[in-house]
Amino acid sequence: MASVPRWLLKTEPSSYSLADLERDRKTVWDGVRNALALSYLRRIRKGDLVLVYHTGEEKAVVGVARAESDPYPDPEGEDEKLLVVDVGFVRRLARPVPLAALRKEPALRDWALLRLPRLSVLPVGPDEWRVVERLAGERTKKA
Numbered sequence: 001m002a003s004v005p006r007w008l009l010k011t012e013p014s015s016y017s018l019a020d021l022e023r024d025r026k027t028v029w030d031g032v033r034n035a036l037a038l039s040y041l042r043r044i045r046k047g048d049l050v051l052v053y054h055t056g057e058e059k060a061v062v063g064v065a066r067a068e069s070d071p072y073p074d075p076e077g078e079d080e081k082l083l084v085v086d087v088g089f090v091r092r093l094a095r096p097v098p099l100a101a102l103r104k105e106p107a108l109r110d111w112a113l114l115r116l117p118r119l120s121v122l123p124v125g126p127d128e129w130r131v132v133e134r135l136a137g138e139r140t141k142k143a
Contacts, residue, residue: 006124007044008051008061008113009087018052018063021089030074030084037121044085044121046070051124051132053113060096061132065089093136107131 009029011017021027032041044050050065069086102108108131112122124132133139 005043005045006049006051006126006129007040007067008053008122008124009065010053010055010120012056013054013058014056017054018089018092021052021063021065021087022092024089026068026086026088028084029087030076030082032084032120033082034119036116037119038081038083040119040121040123041071041083041085043123044071049090049129050087051129054096058096059099061093061102061136062096063090063092093132094138095136097132097135101135102132105131105135 013019016027032038044067046067046069048067050067051061052063052065053061065087067085068088071083071085073080074082074084102111103114108114108128111125111128112119116122
């Protein structure tokens with residue numbers, strides 16, 4: 001059985017946090033402008049799982065969400081190249097996984113999160129997902 005594609009979306013918690021998503025249950029994920037991040041956003045499909053990463057002071061993977069739509073043109077945007085995706089809350093991680101802990105993991109040394117830290121959307125492979133779950137103190141499942 002093929003694995004479900006998985007992603008990581010970054011957010012500044014002072015603008016919109018995992019707690020906000022948990023409260024709202026669903027939101028429009030917007031604001032992506034970088035060309036490579038947009039190319040990844042274009043590949044997200046309804047049902048894909050997403051790690052939510054807090055930037056700023058926290059710098060940690062904090063929760064899991066699910067794409068509730070395929071990408072579509074930003075209804076607020078004036079540039080037709082800009083896309084958004086609807087994202088729904090799934091769960092908080094058992095404990096946040098700080099960037100410092102991710103950097104210590106040899107299995108993650110080639111992960112885009114560590115190589116291209118300015119990207120706000122990036123893919124997460126099955127092995128990377130399992131490492132994050134392990135670091136969060138969660139039971140790992142086959143990806």
